[in-house]
Amino acid sequence: MIQDLNIIDAGYTICFHLKELLNSTDAETTGSELKKLLNRAQSGEKVNSQLRELLKRSPETRKWTYNFLNTEEEITRGGFKNPPGDSTQYISGMKKYICPENGCPAYWYRQRVGQEVPKCFNHVPHVDLIPYTKESETV
Ligand SMILES: [Zn+2]
Numbered sequence: 001m002i003q004d005l006n007i008i009d010a011g012y013t014i015c016f017h018l019k020e021l022l023n024s025t026d027a028e029t030t031g032s033e034l035k036k037l038l039n040r041a042q043s044g045e046k047v048n049s050q051l052r053e054l055l056k057r058s059p060e061t062r063k064w065t066y067n068f069l070n071t072e073e074e075i076t077r078g079g080f081k082n083p084p085g086d087s088t089q090y091i092s093g094m095k096k097y098i099c100p101e102n103g104c105p106a107y108w109y110r111q112r113v114g115q116e117v118p119k120c121f122n123h124v125p126h127v128d129l130i131p132y133t134k135e136s137e138t139v
Pocket residue numbers: 099100101104105106120121122123127
């Protein structure tokens with residue numbers, strides 16, 4: 001099943017991977033900019049183009065975002081191409097995980113088979129994300 005993932009989905013999910021993608025200084029600055037933008041998105045502001053710019057800033061986050069969205073047009077305009085030989089197995093129909101804490105906006109998509117489910121970045125180190133179900137929406 002093809003999911004309609006957008007740059008906001010990419011923004012939340014990449015929050016959990018910045019430390020793998022960037023050095024610790026960049027991970028911190030990008031992370032705090034990212035969270036500010038996501039907060040503004042939460043309050044209804046249109047921040048998609050700013051998010052896209054932020055995620056394209058380094059080759060690592062650009063590649064990650066491209067893979068996440070898996071669409072030609074979103075990121076390729078910035079010149080990114082999936083490198084040959086990248087054989088990572090991505091899940092089609094990624095599974096969504098949410099934070100069980102009341103009012104916490106964090107969520108994450110599991111992209112690869114066997115990928116470990118992270119802790120919530122707002123509630124590190126104690127809160128594990130849980131699989132999203134229809135019922136969890138109404139909690
Ligand atoms: Zn949380």
